[in-house]
Amino acid sequence: MTVTTDLQSIRAIPKPRARWEGPSFILCAAVVTGLLSLLPLAFVLYVALTSGWQAIADLVLRPKVGTLLLNTSALLAIVLPVSAVLALAFAWLIERTDIPFARFWSWIMVAPLAVPAFVHSYAWSAFAPRFHGLGAAVLVSILAYLPFIYLPIAAQLRRLDPALEETAQSMGKSPPIVFLRVVLPQLRLAIMGGALLIGLHLLAEYGLFVLTRFDTFATVIVDQFQSVGNGPSTNLLGGVLVLLCLILFGLETRLRGRERYARVGAGAARSRRRSTLGRWTWPALTLCGSFALLSLAVPAWTLLRWLASGGAEIWRFDFILPALGQTALLTLSGAALTTMAALPIAWLTVRAPSRLQKLLEAAHSYVGALPGIIIALALVTVTVNVYLPLYQTVAILLFAYVLMFLPRALVGLRTSIAQAPVELERAATSLGRPLSAIWHTTIRLAAPGALASAALVGLGITTELTATLMLAPNGTRTLAMRFWAHTSELDLAMAAPYALLMVLLSVPLVVLLHGGADRMGQA
Numbered sequence: 001m002t003v004t005t006d007l008q009s010i011r012a013i014p015k016p017r018a019r020w021e022g023p024s025f026i027l028c029a030a031v032v033t034g035l036l037s038l039l040p041l042a043f044v045l046y047v048a049l050t051s052g053w054q055a056i057a058d059l060v061l062r063p064k065v066g067t068l069l070l071n072t073s074a075l076l077a078i079v080l081p082v083s084a085v086l087a088l089a090f091a092w093l094i095e096r097t098d099i100p101f102a103r104f105w106s107w108i109m110v111a112p113l114a115v116p117a118f119v120h121s122y123a124w125s126a127f128a129p130r131f132h133g134l135g136a137a138v139l140v141s142i143l144a145y146l147p148f149i150y151l152p153i154a155a156q157l158r159r160l161d162p163a164l165e166e167t168a169q170s171m172g173k174s175p176p177i178v179f180l181r182v183v184l185p186q187l188r189l190a191i192m193g194g195a196l197l198i199g200l201h202l203l204a205e206y207g208l209f210v211l212t213r214f215d216t217f218a219t220v221i222v223d224q225f226q227s228v229g230n231g232p233s234t235n236l237l238g239g240v241l242v243l244l245c246l247i248l249f250g251l252e253t254r255l256r257g258r259e260r261y262a263r264v265g266a267g268a269a270r271s272r273r274r275s276t277l278g279r280w281t282w283p284a285l286t287l288c289g290s291f292a293l294l295s296l297a298v299p300a301w302t303l304l305r306w307l308a309s310g311g312a313e314i315w316r317f318d319f320i321l322p323a324l325g326q327t328a329l330l331t332l333s334g335a336a337l338t339t340m341a342a343l344p345i346a347w348l349t350v351r352a353p354s355r356l357q358k359l360l361e362a363a364h365s366y367v368g369a370l371p372g373i374i375i376a377l378a379l380v381t382v383t384v385n386v387y388l389p390l391y392q393t394v395a396i397l398l399f400a401y402v403l404m405f406l407p408r409a410l411v412g413l414r415t416s417i418a419q420a421p422v423e424l425e426r427a428a429t430s431l432g433r434p435l436s437a438i439w440h441t442t443i444r445l446a447a448p449g450a451l452a453s454a455a456l457v458g459l460g461i462t463t464e465l466t467a468t469l470m471l472a473p474n475g476t477r478t479l480a481m482r483f484w485a486h487t488s489e490l491d492l493a494m495a496a497p498y499a500l501l502m503v504l505l506s507v508p509l510v511v512l513l514h515g516g517a518d519r520m521g522q523a
Contacts, residue, residue: 303499
């Protein structure tokens with residue numbers, strides 16, 4: 001391997017604009033999925049046009065909407081950078097230093113994903129009843145969603161070639177300069193993708209913010225629907241959320257840049273040396289331990305208290321077992337379908353960036369910012385007016401899951417495909433049968449990321465509530481639906497078994513997600 005002495009060569013190489021060279025099937029599949037993803041937006045626009053401009057002005061240009069905009073902006077402005085900095089610090093400590101029990105801490109950083117966000121919020125509401133408002137919303141959001149950005153950063157850190165950093169150090173560059181000019185640019189895709197995913201969750205989250213008594217667009221939309229039904233105000237507020245999502249997506253795309261991060265070969269064939277913490281060992285352990293206590297100990301303590309107070313009578317297996325089976329079946333089916341639907345646009349994003357690709361990616365991503373109730377309303381309207389037999393069927397419910405969780409699948413797939421060298425794909429494609437070439441090169445190399453993306457989608461489906469309530473066939477009662485029904489009646493003891501089972505059902509998905517991130521980092 002030839003090592004250049006020019007520090008500029010260590011930086012990521014800008015990727016030239018690509019013309020379309022891939023199979024037309026991939027482009028067609030991405031276009032079809034993108035058009036289907038536009039259904040909720042078409043619904044919102046239809047309501048806006050039929051309402052008239054005066055009605056739009058009366059409903060949207062109100063002081064309440066301004067307050068919601070400030071609340072949402074403040075939430076994003078605090079949670080995203082704090083989560084990125086903390087995730088980067090945790091990943092660096094665990095992957096690059098001699099911190100004791102590094103493997104244990106790597107699991108701790110991912111474990112909060114097994115606890116649904118609204119269970120985090122319920123736990124903190126019980127633990128500190130007076131803790132509410134922006135501060136509570138920020139804390140619980142960071143505790144619940146930080147793993148979304150930690151995982152890709154940690155995986156990318158494991159993959160980086162140590163020779164790049166050693167070359168910079170041999171040129172007399174200090175460790176901070178090496179980190180800022182060599183390491184951090186190669187983490188940009190992971191940081192931006194994770195931050196986008198957290199931002200979309202913050203825009204669409206309902207249960208977490210209801211319990212922390214912090215008003216956002218999502219909470220007001222759901223509250224208005226429950227009080228006045230499917231009115232214009234509900235849908236026009238959904239349109240504001242769409243605009244916020246597009247702004248967030250545009251910022252992420254601009255900051256992400258056009259660099260390529262793949263390498264051919266395994267890099268330096270030796271173990272990476274870990275930095276010695278020395279006197280900073282205890283502060284590092286304190287930081288990791290504090291996160292574990294806040295994100296895991298508080299929910300565990302609250303859940304155990306609910307279970308102990310309820311006794312044996314809360315275990316109604318005639319209700320629990322059907323809810324568990326239905327949740328597991330919907331989770332597996334929805335995760336597989338969503339991951340397959342996201343594959344074409346993920347490939348286009350990495351291999352053939354263009355204006356059309358950016359539009360398609362935006363169409364795939366914006367739905368992640370819509371509350372489930374907006375997507376459900378759109379699908380209810382379409383099925384009732386176009387093809388009634390689809391209304392309240394498993395097919396339309398799974399379709400809603402695909403729309404809602406496409407951004408989750410897309411972020412992980414995009415990162416894993418970006419790490420698969422394009423040279424191998426082009427060499428295989430030159431032999432003919434491009435689809436087979438892509439399958440046997442890029443897709444196989446990206447398989448760990450695909451499994452991790454499916455697990456990430458499954459975690460979301462396991463705890464999804466609002467869309468499931470509106471679209472599920474009669475008789476469907478998932479764990480999340482049962483949990484919410486009991487907590488709405490303040491029967492926390494009866495809700496405890498469903499919360500526990502959601503956690504237990506999520507544990508294998510978290511293990512798969514963590515394992516997929518490990519394999520991506522070692523690829």
